[in-house]
Amino acid sequence: MTTTPPTPTDTTLVVAETFGPTVQGEGPSLGRRASFVRLGGCNLACTWCDTPYTWDGDRYDLRAELTRTPVTDIAARALQGAPGVVVITGGEPLLHQHQPGWATLLDLLTAGGADIEVETNGTIGPTPTTTAAVARFNVSPKLPHAGDPERARIRPSQLAALNATGRAAFKFVCRTPTDIDQVATYTTAWGVPPARVWVMPEGTTPAALNAHLAAIADPAITAGFNLTTRLHVHAWGDERAR
Ligand code: SF4
Numbered sequence: 750m751t752t753t754p755p756t757p758t759d760t761t762l763v764v765a766e767t768f769g770p771t772v773q774g775e776g777p778s779l780g781r782r783a784s785f786v787r788l789g790g791c792n793l794a795c796t797w798c799d800t801p802y803t804w805d806g807d808r809y810d811l812r813a814e815l816t817r818t819p820v821t822d823i824a825a826r827a828l829q830g831a832p833g834v835v836v837i838t839g840g841e842p843l844l845h846q847h848q849p850g851w852a853t854l855l856d857l858l859t860a861g862g863a864d865i866e867v868e869t870n871g872t873i874g875p876t877p878t879t880t881a882a883v884a885r886f887n888v889s890p891k892l893p894h895a896g897d898p899e900r901a902r903i904r905p906s907q908l909a910a911l912n913a914t915g916r917a918a919f920k921f922v923c924r925t926p927t928d929i930d931q932v933a934t935y936t937t938a939w940g941v942p943p944a945r946v947w948v949m950p951e952g953t954t955p956a957a958l959n960a961h962l963a964a965i966a967d968p969a970i971t972a973g974f975n976l977t978t979r980l981h982v983h984a985w986g987d988e989r990a991r
Contacts, residue, residue, distance in 0.1 A: 760819055760820050760821065760849070760850050761818060761820060761850050762788060762818060762820055762845055762850040762851065763815050763817050764786065764787065764788055764815065764816055764817075764818045764823060765787045765788065765789050765803045765814055765815055765816075765839075766989070766990050767784070767786050767787070767827050768785055768826075768990040768991070769783060769829070769830065769832055769835075770782050770829070770831075771783060771784070771785070771981065772980055772981065773834055773836060773866070774978075774980035774981035774982065774984075775887070775920065775947075775977050775979055776887050776918055776947050776977050777885065777918045777947065778834055779977050779978075779980055780980060781833055781834050782832050782833050782834070783834035783835065783836050783866075784827045784829070784830070784832040784834075784835050784836070784863075785827075785838055785990075786823055786835060786836070786837045786838070786842075786854070787800065787803060787839060787840065788837065788838070788840050788842045788845050789803050789804070789811070789814070789815035789839070790804055790839065790840050790841065790844050790845075791803060791804035791839055791840040791841045791870070792870075792872060792873070792901070793841070793870055793891065793895070793897045793901060793902055795895040795896060795897060796894075797894075797895065797922075797951060799953050799987070800839070800840065802814045803815070803839055804839075804840055820853045820854040820857060821857065823854060824854055824857035824858055827858065827863070828857075828858070828861040828862075831862070832863060833863070833864060834863060834864045834865075834866055834884075835861075835864070835866070836866045836868060837854075837865065837866070837867050837868070838867075839868070841870055841872070841873065842869060843873040843875065843879070844873065846873075846875070846876050846878070846879050851879075855879070856882075859882055864885075865882055866883070866885045866886075866887055867879070867883050867885075867886050867887070868889065869886060869888055869889070870888075870889055870891060871888040871889065871890040871903075871904070871908050871911060871919075872901070872902065872903075872907055873904075873907055874907040874910030875910065875911060875914060880914050880916075883914075883916065884916065885916050885917075885918060886914060886916055886917040887918055888911050888912075888918065888919050888920065889919075889921065890903060890908065890919070890921065890935065891922070892921060892922065892923070892928055892931050892932070893931070894924060894928070894951075903935070905938075905939065908939055909939065912939060912940065918946075919936060919941050919947070920946075920947045920948075920949055920977070921946070921947070921948050922949055922950075922951045923948045923950065923951065923961065923965045923969075924950070924965070925964055925965070926964065928948075929948060929965055929969050929972055929974070932946065932948060932972070932974065933972050943972060943973030944973065944975070946973075946974045946975065947974065947975045947976070947977045948965055948969045948975070948976060948977070949978065949979065950964075950965060950978065952982065953986075954982065954986060955982060955983050955986070958978055958979055958983070962976070
């Protein structure tokens with residue numbers, strides 16, 4: 750049997766930033782010590798996106814923002830300081846999962862002893878390789894206030910594939926009680942039990958988070974959902990790579 754030698758792209762991925770240890774600021778692992786690998790590119794264009802430098806070529810020079818990087822370097826940086834969790838995020842990280850470098854990155858992080866979490870907008874289902882390696886999918890489908898067309902932001906078959914892993918937590922950015930009603934409508938239709946739903950206030954300042962949290966906390970609890978804040982914003986504001 751012959752094997753094909755790897756090409757340079759076999760062992761690289763396009764990265765915006767790799768940083769940590771810091772904390773996982775959102776969702777079921779809130780407060781856990783974690784490092785982040787932020788990959789480039791997204792298939793949505795949310796109006797309130799807090800990482801537009803990963804995808805918005807109209808506002809950012811993506812040739813300067815994004816770097817094709819050896820996965821050995823990405824993994825070594827992510828594992829510095831022995832974080833318990835490595836979060837692969839974006840942009841939309843699952844856009845990269847058909848690149849050979851993706852599987853290599855998952856292997857290196859697993860060998861390094863990290864629990865791997867993937868943060869996804871829920872529009873792309875996981876490959877078997879991804880599912881096998883990932884401890885938790887933090888799935889964050891977008892509500893109408895994100896501004897994306899519904900056919901783009903809500904992909905029921907992909908959400909079902911993520912839900913079927915049994916390792917998906919569904920996280921929704923909310924501003925108002927009406928948003929909580931929308932979350933209940935969606936998750937009921939998708940067969941996602943309330944105990945696997947986290948609602949999170951929108952905001953990139955502590956003041957905005959506090960205002961939205963006050964608006965959504967009671968209706969979220971009444972609906973049976975979990976609440977999360979954005980701990981990194983409370984600690985460091987909108988500072989990048991924290
Ligand atoms: S899905 Fe996430 S990364 Fe993509 S535009 Fe929306 S908020 Fe930004």
